[in-house]
Amino acid sequence: MTRFRLDDLAIDVPRQRVERDGLPLDVSGLSFRLLEYLLEQGQRVVGFDELIERVWAPAVVNEETVTQRVRLLRQALGDDGRNPRYLRSVRGRGYQLCAMPSRVDESRADAKPRRFALRGVVLACIALGLLAAAIVGSKQRSTDARPASPPSALLQRAAYYAGIGQRDDNERAIALYRQRLQEAPDDREAMIGLSRAFSADACLYNGDAAQLDRAQAMAERVIAADSRNAAAHVALGYSYDCRGRIDDALRGYERALSLEPSNDAARASAAYLYERRGRLADALAANLAVRDPSRARFLPIQIAGNLDLLGYTAAAESRYRRSFQLYPDNVFSNLAWPAFLMRHGRNAEAQAALDEAMTRGTDHAGLQLLAAELAWLRGDRDAARAAAARAVALRPQGSFPRTVESMLAPVRPPAAALHARAESLRAGLREGSDPVDGLDAALLLETAGDRDAGLAALSQAIAAGYRDAAYLRASPLFAGLRRSPRFGEAVAAVDAAVAREREAVRTRKLDVTAGP
Structure with missing residues (x-):
């Protein structure tokens, strides 16, 4: 019995599908897993620790992460946290479904959908098998036909944490990559992963700029041993990218694409820099050519940015808004939406969006600079100065925050x-x-x-x-x-x-x- 009714919602667990009045709702991934676990608990109040253990494990997250995911689930269901219909907060304890979910007796369900679901599962398994074979084949070709060795557990865990996209998890990834290199100093995959994590620390999480020197050195070490390693060229390009050395970064990304034309991460990164160089049509074409969006973490924002600069404002707005709703742990989603609103003169909306972004635990110099600009626009120079000072504290190596601070200083x-x-x-x-x-x-x-x-x-x-x-x-x-x-x-x-x-x-x- 893997189908549920919750008020007016129909939930099909095997198909990961939620419907209201026969129309599908956009509930997937971690949001669906959270909903599924709550359905299994009936109307029992489920605490934060239990949700973290049963929904997020083995990832290590905090209560704020759970709160953000609940907010996303409510948005997808069309629920209101102040007047909930499906999921209520129980202060100091956790969350509880507003109504008792009922299980649908599948023996009475129409057989045709069940056969279709089974066929879908079979086809999905075949597709996953083909994909796995393609990945294995690609890895075997990239190692000059050397015998494949089993992946390191440390390497797997490091890659997992690096892919989450939060500062604490990136730090865990760095520690795990370093442990792997202690036991296998020539592990190229670990060196590439560590290079990317070093760059992300400086670029995304306000880390020490010296991390970029380490990132560059690590990538160059792999390239010296294997000049045709596309992933190493991407990592090298990323280290330059975070320094603002656009032409050097583009050379790295384009070299990776010449070696591996299917490398979506390199393509999306090159697209970002095409935009920075004013090549908007090239940027949009490259972004639209990405075949696997999961390989390009910021792809929706990049496409929105291309469209916005090109003058397709309505198309850009819908993408910025959706990204802001779906990715509360993504600092660039949190910055892009209120910045878009300010650029288009919608300052009150921009301030409201920025206020929400500031509660999401992704503090960044860019958010503080936007806060300074909005405060300046409403005539609050003291608030603008305070925000600029916070931006400098978050990114002391950055020039632009110091410039804004100088502009606002009582004494220039x-x-x-x-x-x-x-x-x-x-x-x-x-x-x-x-x-x-x-x-x-x-x-x-x-x-x-x-x-x-x-x-x-x-x-x-x-x-x-x-x-x-x-x-x-x-x-x-x-x-x-x-x-x-x-x-x-x-x-x-x-x-x-x-x-x-x-x-x-x-x-x-x-x-x-x-x-x-």
């Missing part, structure tokens, strides 16, 4: 120091760094009182590929530069470049409605 730093930092950023931009460095330099020069030089730096960023005209028009950071007629000329250059990219999208017949 010496003009000579601001000029020196700006020139260093512009020199890096000439050598292939992120176009955002040009924006950073423009703001430093405006703060130093040299508006003409600031506008020249902004034009340099645009020439290097910066294409977010909406942000330039909306952010309070550029209020001073917007007073110059030359600012309008700079933004017009962005609009013209985007128009060319939009025409390329039409010429290539890219489907702007496709993608996750």
Whole structure:
């Protein structure tokens, strides 16, 4: 008996399907597993520790993770936590179903759906077998026909934690990869995994920038031993990517694709950098060509970003909103949605979304900078200064947070120091760094009182590929530069470049409605 009724919901456990009035609801993965476990408990109150042990294990998570997943389940069911219909919170104890679920007697169920479900399971098993064979074959080819060895348990656990996408789990992955390398110093898979985890620590979780040196060294060590190892080139590209060295990162990703054209992680990473270089049509084409979205963690946000810059605002909005709902533990989902709202002048909505994002345990310098901008827009300079200071504390090695802090400071730093930092950023931009460095330099020069030089730096960023005209028009950071007629000329250059990219999208017949 593996079918349930819960109020007006029909739940088919083997098919992982939830329906209301015959229409399917989007409940899958961990949300479905949580619902299934609660159904098995009837109306018993289920505590946090029990849910963690029975639903999340062997992963180690906290109560906030459970709370976030319950929120996602409620959203998928159309439930309201303040007036629940299906699942209620029991303060200090856990969660309880609002009604007693009933089991459906399958002996009375129509036989045809059961045969169909069984056929689906068989086909799924065949498909999984073929996929496993393909993966094994790929791994055997990539090791120059050496005898395959059984995977290390440490390596499996490390990869599991690295894939969760949270800081604590990434730290666990680093520790496990290091343990594996202690017992097998030449394990290339462990070195590649450790390289990626080092980069993620610095790039995603506000870690020490020195981790990027370690990440680069680890990837280069594998490449020195096996120059055709595509995963190592991806890891090397990622270490450059996190430094803002876009051209070097692109070389790594494109080299990986030349060695392994089916490498979706490399393709999605290259797509992200195509966007940074202003190649919006190339970015969208690459993102849409990803065959396995699970291999590209930020793919929905990347496609939304492409569409937003290209002017397909409604299509971008639906993707940003959905990503924000479905991935509360993804820092970039948490940042992308309120940032989109601010760029389009919807500041009250942006603040509400940011307030929710701040409760999700994914604090990041970008979130704090957005908080500073929104506070500045509503005239609260004290709150803006406090948020900028938190951004600097989270990412002390970053230039942009310090620039925003300088702009908001009651006493500005010496003009000579601001000029020196700006020139260093512009020199890096000439050598292939992120176009955002040009924006950073423009703001430093405006703060130093040299508006003409600031506008020249902004034009340099645009020439290097910066294409977010909406942000330039909306952010309070550029209020001073917007007073110059030359600012309008700079933004017009962005609009013209985007128009060319939009025409390329039409010429290539890219489907702007496709993608996750």
